Amino acid sequence: xxxxxxxxTLLLGALMAPxxxxxxxxxxxxxxxxxGVGASGPQGMxxxxxxxTNQNYLTSLIYTFVLSALVTLxxxxxxxxxxxxxxxxxxxxxxxxxxxxxxxxxxxxxxxxFLIILLCxxxxxxxxxxxxxxxxxxxxxxxxxxxxxxxxxFSIPRVILTVMAAAxxxxxxxxxxxxxxxxxxxxxxxxxxxxxxxxxxxxxxAICFATSVGAFGTAFTLATNITxxxxxxxxxxxxxxxxxxxxxxxxxxxxxxxxxxxxARSVAGNTxxxxx
Amino acid sequence: MSTSTAISILQCGKTYPNGTRALETVDLEVVSGExxxxxxxxxxxxxxxxxxxxxxxxxxxxxxxxxxxxxVTAQPPETRNVGMVFQxxxxxxxxxVAQNVGYGxxxxxxxxxxxxxxxAEMLEMVQLSALSARRIDQLSGGQRQRVALARAIAVxxxxxxxxxxxxxxxxxxxxxxxxxxxxxLRKAGIxxxxxxxxxxxxxxxxxxxxxxxxxxxxxxxxPTQIYHAPANAFVADFVGSVNRLQGNVQDxxxxxxxxxxxxxxxxxxxxxxxxxxxxxxxGHEAAGAISGTLTARYFLGNRTRLxxxxxxxxxxxxxxxxxxxxxxxxxxxxxxxxxxxxxxPA
Numbered sequence: 001x002x003x004x005x006x007x008x009t010l011l012l013g014a015l016m017a018p019x020x021x022x023x024x025x026x027x028x029x030x031x032x033x034x035x036g037v038g039a040s041g042p043q044g045m046x047x048x049x050x051x052x053t054n055q056n057y058l059t060s061l062i063y064t065f066v067l068s069a070l071v072t073l074x075x076x077x078x079x080x081x082x083x084x085x086x087x088x089x090x091x092x093x094x095x096x097x098x099x100x101x102x103x104x105x106x107x108x109x110x111x112x113x114f115l116i117i118l119l120c121x122x123x124x125x126x127x128x129x130x131x132x133x134x135x136x137x138x139x140x141x142x143x144x145x146x147x148x149x150x151x152x153x154f155s156i157p158r159v160i161l162t163v164m165a166a167a168x169x170x171x172x173x174x175x176x177x178x179x180x181x182x183x184x185x186x187x188x189x190x191x192x193x194x195x196x197x198x199x200x201x202x203x204x205x206a207i208c209f210a211t212s213v214g215a216f217g218t219a220f221t222l223a224t225n226i227t228x229x230x231x232x233x234x235x236x237x238x239x240x241x242x243x244x245x246x247x248x249x250x251x252x253x254x255x256x257x258x259x260x261x262x263x264a265r266s267v268a269g270n271t272x273x274x275x276x
Numbered sequence: 277m278s279t280s281t282a283i284s285i286l287q288c289g290k291t292y293p294n295g296t297r298a299l300e301t302v303d304l305e306v307v308s309g310e311x312x313x314x315x316x317x318x319x320x321x322x323x324x325x326x327x328x329x330x331x332x333x334x335x336x337x338x339x340x341x342x343x344x345x346x347x348v349t350a351q352p353p354e355t356r357n358v359g360m361v362f363q364x365x366x367x368x369x370x371x372x373v374a375q376n377v378g379y380g381x382x383x384x385x386x387x388x389x390x391x392x393x394x395x396a397e398m399l400e401m402v403q404l405s406a407l408s409a410r411r412i413d414q415l416s417g418g419q420r421q422r423v424a425l426a427r428a429i430a431v432x433x434x435x436x437x438x439x440x441x442x443x444x445x446x447x448x449x450x451x452x453x454x455x456x457x458x459x460x461l462r463k464a465g466i467x468x469x470x471x472x473x474x475x476x477x478x479x480x481x482x483x484x485x486x487x488x489x490x491x492x493x494x495x496x497x498x499p500t501q502i503y504h505a506p507a508n509a510f511v512a513d514f515v516g517s518v519n520r521l522q523g524n525v526q527d528x529x530x531x532x533x534x535x536x537x538x539x540x541x542x543x544x545x546x547x548x549x550x551x552x553x554x555x556x557x558x559g560h561e562a563a564g565a566i567s568g569t570l571t572a573r574y575f576l577g578n579r580t581r582l583x584x585x586x587x588x589x590x591x592x593x594x595x596x597x598x599x600x601x602x603x604x605x606x607x608x609x610x611x612x613x614x615x616x617x618x619x620x621p622a
Contacts, residue, residue, distance in 0.1 A: 173366035176332055179353040180360040181380035181431060191379070195370035 041244030064229040068212035083163030109217020166200035206264035281434040288339035313482035321491040359428030374408040380431035398426040533566035543619040553593040555616035565609035
């Protein structure tokens with residue numbers, strides 16, 4: 001028996017070895033190196049401090065996280081309503097609409113940025129429309145609003161799909177039970193639907209946030225007036241060869257995003273008991 | 277606390293958008309305070325009827341539903357003030373036991389103090405006071421169903437609707453909960469409509485039973501009426517077991533084997549004779565009895581079920597509480613009390 005147990009452990013170890021080696025070689029070592037590089041500049045560990053005190057860096061950090069938070073919030077509201085609607089209603093063209101909605105998933109960030117420029121750039125559709133309506137050309141593409149729209153564009157499909165999967169599992173008898181107990185549609189959303197979708201919303205929201213914080217392609221195409229974090233890292237790295245700061249910024253970006261994900265996960269675990 | 281209401285279902289039918297006819301046009305009166313059981317096989321329309329009363333489905337045009345004298349046909353479930361218990365319990369997983377029971381009261385904006393008192397009263401009624409702070413996933417199936425009952429009754433509904441509430445539970449628990457529910461309904465004096473496909477449940481709980489088949493009401497009656505005087509062969513078969521006996525009628529006497537029984541004056545011409553297994557008595561002599569060979573026996577504890585081949589194709593079922601050898605292949609003589617003979621149109 002114990003012989004068997006030992007064999008079993010050995011076998012398990014052998015099977016885990018490739019994964020462990022991969023984790024070590026491509027996660028742990030580079031991460032340690034990145035943290036080390038961040039502290040290797042003339043300031044040493046001070047590079048990390050400067051990232052949080054330097055006005056430019058700090059502004060960029062705040063912009064990035066606020067933008068991502070707003071995108072996440074808007075994405076959740078839009079996707080939640082759309083996802084529930086799509087899950088609950090059957091109409092002609094529904095599957096086609098679903099296929100079209102998931103289309104942006106395939107686009108690289110650059111293409112998303114390009115689409116936003118086509119829509120609300122200087123020669124864009126919205127620009128022409130507003131000029132015709134008000135005589136003033138509205139150009140959103142290169143500002144925070146442009147980034148917001150671009151990020152929204154690639155975030156919505158993912159969250160809609162997650163919401164639909166969660167809504168499919170929602171026991172409709174719960175909604176009916178609430179109705180017979182006198183609950184209005186809004187009260188049902190508050191007391192039944194949202195708590196049931198809660199974990200899915202938190203986890204897809206967290207992923208949406210992380211993706212927005214790290215988005216590069218879209219930012220690269222659009223962010224001419226503002227600098228979001230991935231752009232900042234890119235610039236420090238390629239244009240100024242300021243490798244320690246680039247590394248320190250990367251670490252901060254990673255840590256904050258990871259912290260948000262972790263927080264979301266623990267909140268999602270608790271909503272079930274705390275709600276109502 | 278009782279606010280029980282009589283319910284009238286007038287000319288209600290249900291056709292689904294895809295053309296399925298779930299319920300033929302029916303009329304039904306539910307007496308205030310009674311427990312009415314809708315009994316039938318799956319797909320007979322009993323659940324559609326119940327959901328119509330709840331307001332979760334609307335009847336086809338022309339159908340009307342009255343609570344007392346109030347026409348509620350156009351009212352959504354939110355305003356009908358019904359209590360509903362679902363087969364799947366449908367308890368809110370994000371709320372505790374007490375929060376579930378108090379949900380309807382919270383929606384009605386009952387002051388905290390009174391809400392708390394009512395919830396405590398309800399939990400005591402279903403003997404779950406000790407579990408009020410539990411989460412739903414920490415409860416057993418039977419406990420969940422009791423919470424669902426307490427939640428439905430807490431709002432003092434005008435009618436309590438129960439949709440196969442015990443189907444998901446095991447046999448033993450089903451029986452004990454059946455008694456609990458019966459006691460509770462009597463005590464509350466509430467009008468209750470109970471849907472089930474289980475005839476034993478229907479018998480135990482119903483003041484009256486409505487037997488349904490293929491979207492139609494086949495018979496309405498007390499449990500004894502349904503059992504002893506079924507309206508047709510479907511009801512006789514569906515409610516308990518029954519034997520069909522082939523015989524000849526001559527000069528007002530029905531003969532089968534050596535048995536000769538008076539043919540009831542009001543019996544339909546060419547009627548089929550049916551006898552319940554427990555109404556067949558074991559005799560000692562062939563004279564005046566239907567004789568056959570014992571082909572199988574099943575000891576069921578409180579009775580023994582015998583299968584007797586009397587040469588009419590399907591074996592005759594006999595339930596006896598006698599203790600005996602019941603040797604296989606032995607000759608058995610069956611006697612029928614004329615009063616227990618059920619004669620139905622062929």
